[in-house]
Amino acid sequence: NAGVMQNPRHLVRRRGQEARLRCSPMKGHSHVYWYRQLPEEGLKFMVYLQKENIIDESGMPKERFSAEFPKEGPSILRIQQVVRGDSAAYFCASSPPDRGVEEQFFGPGTRLTVL
């Protein structure tokens, strides 16, 4: 059973470009979470999605950031008009559909560098 997959692993963008980060959850998992980690800091929650629904986006910046988890295909975190402050590691996690206490399984992350 493959783990959570993220691609690309490394992404370089110039200021003003768009960044698209992909996350394929573990097989059978229908809950996806995105986190951002700045250097030397802990992970910060961004958004929680289920298939075709955004459940909690309280950690998402109000502008330029969006996320989706379509019925088919991976979850996408999209950052428009990137700025240097967006440089960070972006982690995706997934969990199974059963409600209750459970662990989240994290992917290897995408390291975004904005030049």
Added chain:
Amino acid sequence: LAKTTQPISMDSYEGQEVNITCSHNNIATNDYITWYQQFPSQGPRFIIQGYKTKVTNEVASLFIPADRKSSTLSLPRVSLSDTAVYYCLVGPGFQKLVFGTGTRLLVSP
């Protein structure tokens, strides 16, 4: 969500037992205590989770006193590969996880 406080860093030697304590004075009745481990350039990995008393798995033990205002992660006989950042999280266990800055454990030969 309850705020957690844990040491910024700890040093140990191979073969020793390491205990990392986390304070969470405002833990709620429905909150669980969860520990994650993160190696450089990797995503966090679940270690252990508990609600009260003691929980043990093949990797670690988690001790939680009756008042649940703190918890201690115990790593028996650490090795160099246990060098990592360890995060203590408190919450209902699903939906968003709230990470602090964690404890950087350095294991030396």
